[in-house]
Amino acid sequence: MDPRRHAGAWLVLLRRLRQVPAGAELLSRGRLAGRLDEAYLARHTNGAEAALAAASACDIATVAAAAGLAAADVGRFYELFARTEKVVTVYSQGVNQSVCGTDKVNAILNVHLATGRIGRPGMGPFSVTGQPNAMGGREVGGMANMLAAHMDLDNPAHRDIVQAVWAAPRLAARPGLKAVDLFEAIHAGRIKAVWIMGTNPVDSLPNADRVAEALSRCPFVVVSDVIRATDTARHAHVLLPAAAWGEKEGTVTNSERRISRQRAFLPLPGEARPDWAILSAVARRMGHAAGFAYDGPAAIFSEHARLSGTGNHGSRDFDISAHAGISAEAYDALAPFLWPQPAETTSLPAQGGRLFANGGFFTSDGRARLVAVTPPVPAVVGAGSLVLNTGRIRDQWHTMTRTGRTGRLFAHIAEPFAEIHPDDAQARGIAAADLVVLDNAQGEAVLRAVVTDRVRPGEVFAPMHWTGQFSARSRIDVLVSAATDPQSGQPGLKRSIVGLRRLEARWYGFAVLAGVPAHLPFAYWAVAPLGTGRRVDGQRLEFAALEDAEPEALAAEVLQRCGHGTESLSFQSRGDGLYRAMAFLDGRLVGAVFLARQPVAVSRSWASGLMGLAVPMPATRWNLLAGRPAADQPDKGAIVCSCFQVGANEIGAAAVAGVTTVAGIGARLGAGSNCGSCRSEIARLIANVMELQEEASHVARSA
Structure with missing residues (x-):
């Protein structure tokens, strides 16, 4: 649903x-x-x-x-x-x-x-949080309102256990600030220093411009990350190089409570360190050497296991005390296991056993508590406003600090967009591919319009991935309200109230380039890498200018990074409001710009494949200015399968030829046969083709 x-x-x-x-x-x-x-x-x-x-x-x-x-x-x-x-x-x-x-x-x-x-x-509630190792983070107390090993911060007995095992001189007696409240406290000046590790709150938290403003006011900001260039790192006074997933040792816990060893398969680059080593080094400098004298992940895991069993006796679900005192050698050889795995015989199920089938809930009386739920009063949406729903797209992860480094993952969707119902678009004079502005009292975002009935009338959807690294004015969480659930502290990222209007641009542009200029003087732009794997062959750029200008000047602005000694070729049709220019270096295409008074009609997948192409013949170069392949050349269409770079046109052609199953498309083209994330989209394309064929057959029978 x-x-x-x-x-x-x-x-x-x-x-x-x-x-x-x-x-x-x-x-x-x-x-x-x-x-x-x-x-x-x-x-x-x-x-x-x-x-x-x-x-x-x-x-x-x-x-x-x-x-x-x-x-x-x-x-x-x-x-x-x-x-x-x-x-x-x-x-x-x-x-x-x-x-x-x-x-x-x-x-x-x-x-x-x-x-x-x-x-x-085969039955039960299953929360899919979207976070890697989310369960592991909760096991070690990675929240403001809980202690490690599933112990409660507001339980004095639990606090005594943790304080004793850790030999801690002091222990918090009340919950700390959750994320939204934390940044509000920074903004108000109540918090003077913050250490941000492995997250990008300037883009991922609600009212994101206020989060950025809070960090700009904070006297001391430390950021630990594996990527230097993020919107949050811009505010850092100290930027610490952290170890990436494949560079560090530890454990992860999956959704069935299975703890597995994670083993590094890459060496640590430069001065990068895993988080535990960075935290321990800082703690020792602050005078807490005895409490942070770990010599590696095995020592930390051993302490964690011991804490989980201390004072437990079956009263808490998380107990892995069978691994307390584990040696470094045993830790290195640790096989995946399901918790609980207590050191003593308790009422907890045996290794691999299921919880709750026969009761045994972790409450004072061992019974689960059903909660009487009162339905909320829905917020009133004013006339002319829309409900904004934010979320993810298939090939990107959170704020793209990692997935944004490979062109293959942009081949499917390369630009921030807003899905708008046809009725809402028509009422505002918005056509498909227009640029639109979503706004409210907190700010605004500029996105490409996708007019579709995938959303309901009165609602609009936009992805949360795009940041200031990849686009101008497209950070969608700028618009999201910072109102939170009173219990969980979670913000309502799926429901905000926004206005919608068409952006009145004088020029629209699309370009493929060897390199994008450091400064783009446009009201809107969105950039994505070209290439496969770790190799970047160039950049693709969408942009729009609000002020009128000579198209030659706009094209020159975009092509300035293509290098000296380039040959150029241009075409203009003033009557149609078109201008196109290309730059060649040593016979290879290093830049192409397509300008139009309306959203540019160019085959993006075809144009993106031109970068670095050897085009020695003048006649062939002129053909490229058309913005689409010649009649005798195939056009993949929009990329559907990122793994094998298979386009919608190729899938449609195969379906027309009689390949009408997802498995058949996989056998014929490879699409959907690797990671499988595109299989549902392939099914939709096949269904569309079959529906069109049925309509054509019906028309023929009626003639």
Whole structure:
């Protein structure tokens, strides 16, 4: 279920089940009206009566109206849930990143507890957080409101355990500031120093311009990262080189509680160090040598294992004390294992055992607590405003500090965009490929318009990846409200209120270049590397100018990094508002600029493949100015498969030729046969071709 119909919708049974952003919690509560496990509720839970009473008001008609769904679809969904024994509820950021996310999660947990579908094979709630080693981070207390080894900061007995094991002179007695509140405190001057490790909050946190302003005010900012050039690192007084994933030793924990050794496969470059070594060195300089005398990851893991079992005796779920005192040699040979793995016999399940199938919840009475959930009052959206939903795209990761270094991952989508429903676009005079401005009181973002019914009327979707390193004025979290869930502290990244208008540009441009100028004097630009693997063959550039100018001057501005001694070629059609220029060095293309009064109509994948191409013949060079391949040359179309660089046109042609399965496309073209992330998009393209063929056949039969 998602308010936006993304590529994954082609893999599910009820494709139509798109709910409004505030509808997920209501939908989950309504599922309680289905199949209850009265025996499980009686033996293993508390609070069921109140939770069920709160859910009883959620009949199909009420849920459908509140969630923006058809009553028939809601009924079908409940029916499927009620008669399907093995159900896994996979939920992600749309549930978590909400100002009522705790209620949404409680509603999901209520459903699984009330139906007894928890702790057994093929059933249960499954949170997909989108973070690598997220579970491992929680195990070691990597949050402001918890201690290591799943101990509670507000539990005096737990604080005593941690303080004793660590021999700590002092230990915090109350939770610290969560991320949004932390940067607000920096902005207000209450925090004078901050150390940021492995994250990019200037782009990833809500009200992102205020986060940047907070760091600019902070007297001392330290940033540890593996990348020098990030929007956050710009504010650093001290920039520390950290070790990347493949350069350090440690453990990671996956979503089934399996802890595995991570072994370095690359040497540490330059002065880079793993985080534990950097933190330990600073702590020793600050006078805490005894507490940070670790000689390697094995010593830290041994202490972690010992802490997990201290005072436990089966009262806490996380216990790996069987590994307390592990030697460096044993740590190096450590095989993957499921926790818990206690040193003593306890009530915890044996190695590999499941939690919660027979109760045994980690509460004072061993019972799970169902929580009565009150549906939130939806925020009122003013006339002319839209609801902004932010999220991820297939081939990029967070703020692209790493994935943004390879051209192959930009081949699928290379520019920040906004998905807009056709009704909303028409009402504002917006056409496909226009540049648009999303704005509110916090700021604005300029994005490329994608007019599509993948989003609902009144809503707009934009990806969260683009930063100041890759574009001008496209950092979408500038627009996101900093309002948070009162329990989790999570911001509502999926629902902000914005205005939408067309950007009135005088010139639109697209270019492929050997190198992009350091300063681009344009109201909008977006850059992406060209090439495969670690090799960068050049850059592709989208840009727009708000002021009128001679096209020759604009092209010269863009081509200035192509080097001295270049040969140039240009074409202009004043009547059509077109200008095109190319630069050649030693017979090879080193730059091409396409300008137009409207969004530039050029085959991007074809033009991107021209960089470095040997074009010795004048006639051939003139052909390149057309902006598309000649009739006898293939055009891949937009890249769908990043692994094998297979385009939409190639997949469509294969489907027309009779290859109408995803497996068949993989066998014919390779697309979808490697990582598999493009398989749903391939399925959609095949379906589109088959639908067009059916329509053509119907027309022919009717003639």
